[in-house]
Amino acid sequence: MKIALEALNKHFGKVKAVDNLDLEIGDGEFVALLGPSGCGKTTTLLMLAGIYKPTSGHICFDDRVVNHLLPKERNIGMVFQSYALYPHMTTFDNIAYPLKLKRVRRKEMKERVQRSADMMGIGDLLDRKPAQLSGGQQQRVALARALVKEPAILLFDEPLSNLDAKLRLRMRGEIKRLQEDLGVTAVYVTHDQVEAMTMASRIAVMNYGVLQTYGTPNQLYNHPDTLFVAGFIGAPPMNFLEMTFEERDNGFYLKTQALEIRISAERGALAKQNNVPQRVIMGIRPENVSIVAEQDPDFKAEVYLIEPLGREDLVTFRFVDEEIRALVPAPFDGRIGETICLKLDKEKAHLFNPETEVSVLRTGNGRSS
Amino acid sequence: MLRPKVKPVLAYLVLIVPSSLIILGFLWLLITSFSTRVEGLQSLGWTLNNWRFLWESPFGPQYPSIWAVTLNTLVMSLIMTLIVVVVSSLTGYALSRMKFPGRKGFLSLTLILHAFPSVTLLIPIYFVLLQIAKIPLIGRDVPLLGGFGYNTIGGVALVMVAFQLPFGIWIMKGFFDNISWDMERSALIDGASRFKVWWQIIMPNIKPGIAALSIFSFLTAWNAYLIPLTFTAGRAGKSAVLSLYLQNFISESVMTEWNAVAAVGLFQLVPVVLFFLFTQEALLNIYGGGKKGGV
Numbered sequence: 271m272k273i274a275l276e277a278l279n280k281h282f283g284k285v286k287a288v289d290n291l292d293l294e295i296g297d298g299e300f301v302a303l304l305g306p307s308g309c310g311k312t313t314t315l316l317m318l319a320g321i322y323k324p325t326s327g328h329i330c331f332d333d334r335v336v337n338h339l340l341p342k343e344r345n346i347g348m349v350f351q352s353y354a355l356y357p358h359m360t361t362f363d364n365i366a367y368p369l370k371l372k373r374v375r376r377k378e379m380k381e382r383v384q385r386s387a388d389m390m391g392i393g394d395l396l397d398r399k400p401a402q403l404s405g406g407q408q409q410r411v412a413l414a415r416a417l418v419k420e421p422a423i424l425l426f427d428e429p430l431s432n433l434d435a436k437l438r439l440r441m442r443g444e445i446k447r448l449q450e451d452l453g454v455t456a457v458y459v460t461h462d463q464v465e466a467m468t469m470a471s472r473i474a475v476m477n478y479g480v481l482q483t484y485g486t487p488n489q490l491y492n493h494p495d496t497l498f499v500a501g502f503i504g505a506p507p508m509n510f511l512e513m514t515f516e517e518r519d520n521g522f523y524l525k526t527q528a529l530e531i532r533i534s535a536e537r538g539a540l541a542k543q544n545n546v547p548q549r550v551i552m553g554i555r556p557e558n559v560s561i562v563a564e565q566d567p568d569f570k571a572e573v574y575l576i577e578p579l580g581r582e583d584l585v586t587f588r589f590v591d592e593e594i595r596a597l598v599p600a601p602f603d604g605r606i607g608e609t610i611c612l613k614l615d616k617e618k619a620h621l622f623n624p625e626t627e628v629s630v631l632r633t634g635n636g637r638s639s
Numbered sequence: 640m641l642r643p644k645v646k647p648v649l650a651y652l653v654l655i656v657p658s659s660l661i662i663l664g665f666l667w668l669l670i671t672s673f674s675t676r677v678e679g680l681q682s683l684g685w686t687l688n689n690w691r692f693l694w695e696s697p698f699g700p701q702y703p704s705i706w707a708v709t710l711n712t713l714v715m716s717l718i719m720t721l722i723v724v725v726v727s728s729l730t731g732y733a734l735s736r737m738k739f740p741g742r743k744g745f746l747s748l749t750l751i752l753h754a755f756p757s758v759t760l761l762i763p764i765y766f767v768l769l770q771i772a773k774i775p776l777i778g779r780d781v782p783l784l785g786g787f788g789y790n791t792i793g794g795v796a797l798v799m800v801a802f803q804l805p806f807g808i809w810i811m812k813g814f815f816d817n818i819s820w821d822m823e824r825s826a827l828i829d830g831a832s833r834f835k836v837w838w839q840i841i842m843p844n845i846k847p848g849i850a851a852l853s854i855f856s857f858l859t860a861w862n863a864y865l866i867p868l869t870f871t872a873g874r875a876g877k878s879a880v881l882s883l884y885l886q887n888f889i890s891e892s893v894m895t896e897w898n899a900v901a902a903v904g905l906f907q908l909v910p911v912v913l914f915f916l917f918t919q920e921a922l923l924n925i926y927g928g929g930k931k932g933g934v
Contacts, residue, residue: 316824319828320827321827321828340827341828342828346828348824348828349824350821350824353821354819354821354822354823354824354825356825356844356845357844358843367826367829368829368830371831371835394663413684417720417832475682521729625840
């Protein structure tokens with residue numbers, strides 16, 4: 271089922287929890303709503319579920335406005351962070367509850383409950399109460415309950431946040447696979463950018479109730495539209511340096527007190543076309559900062575901190591008043607205090623207007639290059 | 640710093656002194672009710688005479704028997720408990736879950752009412768009950784209850800309900816507040832109506848709260864004195880309750896039979912003690928976290 275949100279608003283008193291949201295979700299797509307806590311992503315999800323009524327705007331399922339429909343009329347399944355199992359019912363009764371309300375016949379109900387429980391690997395736990403299950407098992411019961419009514423849309427509200435790291439990784443894969451197998455449209459709310467990146471076909475990043483950007487994980491990672499998205503997506507986070515943009519001798523330069531880099535004519539022209547201001551914020555990901563031999567460095571910096579990550583080491587360098595972090599192949603053999611030559615991959619650098627916080631490397635179609 | 644061994648001893652001492660005062664009182668009651676006379680805690684002769692009221696009316700046939708009075712007390716307590724629990728859980732749910740104008744005002748008003756001394760309202764309530772008595776069908780002559788007007792079991796229960804409700808509503812609201820919104824939302828999405836959510840999902844999860852409030856209300860009604868005294872014709876009337884029955888033994892013209900008073904007092908106490916023995920855990924819930932003992 272397709273979902274379309276048109277100029278959707280939700281106000282709680284004076285607070286604009288969701289501000290003029292437009293979003294389209296294709297049939298069978300897996301979309302993540304990503305953002306820090308309080309950004310309006312859960313509010314959006316609850317409006318999709320029919321728990322909250324929008325202040326204004328439309329919610330359409332397959333071109334049909336559903337604003338006025340009750341939750342039970344929307345044919346959705348939802349999984350909550352707290353699992354929201356009914357503690358006084360057995361696993362069987364929990365999963366069967368949606369079917370009981372639909373007055374499905376006893377025999378069919380039993381079959382369907384067993385089928386979705388088996389699908390989630392909890393077929394032998396049906397007579398237990400939720401309190402007798404582990405967190406991971408409870409989450410599977412919640413999933414089975416959401417799936418048993420064969421919904422057209424699955425909603426997830428941070429379903430993995432309460433699980434331990436290892437289990438989270440496993441469930442992540444299982445949910446993604448399940449969604450692909452069933453081909454059901456899924457909306458997944460999370461504050462964890464890794465979860466969003468790994469699971470979703472498209473990610474909608476929200477902040478302060480406003481949609482920041484909407485695109486594939488690749489687009490968001492490689493061509494972030496705004497400063498917020500650039501900083502929010504990616505771990506370790508992108509480095510930001512305040513620099514001066516200059517055009518001279520038929521070339522484009524970025525300057526600070528300690529370093530000057532030349533960027534390609536193509537990118538410089540694009541920035542100029544987008545009215546780049548003189549002061550810009552340059553963003554570069556730690557993996558695009560590399561250590562080079564003595565000749566031809568972009569700049570030199572002092573090793574300040576070394577954080578081994580196993581496959582790579584995360585090294586923080588200091589130069590003048592600035593700090594920059596680099597992911598370098600492990601083991602990094604420098605010592606703290608040592609001066610090292612560094613080079614930046616200029617083609618991977620991002621430029622943002624500090625006033626509007628928007629990328630100045632956007633091409634005509636709105637996507638930054 | 641006290642040494643670790645001294646500390647619990649001190650704690651026990653602090654607990655033993657005040658509780659022994661109460662225990663001594665009950666002990667005296669027990670001994671007295673089976674004695675002809677007592678000197679301190681020492682019986683000067685054992686007898687069952689004080690318990691005569693169980694099988695014969697000691698004050699003549701115009702007075703109701705102890706069993707009629709006990710039945711009255713039971714009916715009044717059960718009626719009051721039932722109404723308090725039903726109304727409190729509906730109101731508590733609405734106050735906990737729904738937004739409506741006047742919600743805050745209503746909550747603080749209930750709290751003020753809870754703090755209101757009931758004595759000040761006795762006279763106006765008396766007039767209200769007199770008016771209710773005039774209403775046909777429910778005013779008077781209802782079997783078992785008598786009705787809801789003046790000098791009826793139902794009337795007394797009604798007044799008790801009014802005084803108990805603010806407390807009940809706050810307690811129930813607290814229990815509802817502890818139930819996560821997600822569970823309710825989940826049920827709505829699963830296809831339940833608001834009423835079904837309340838009845839099938841929420842209510843089973845606040846059973847400890849219902850149990851606690853029921854016990855508390857029942858005990859309050861069972862032990863009530865002032866309200867039954869004011870709104871019935873007293874010990875002689877057909878609506879007398881146990882606490883009033885005691886009065887039969889205390890009069891100005893005849894010497895008070897304290898041994899019989901002790902026996903009746905003990906008789907009134909027995910159900911309370913039994914109740915406590917079986918329900919104290921649930922009762923603790925009312926001041927505890929609420930969720931404990933649930934599931």
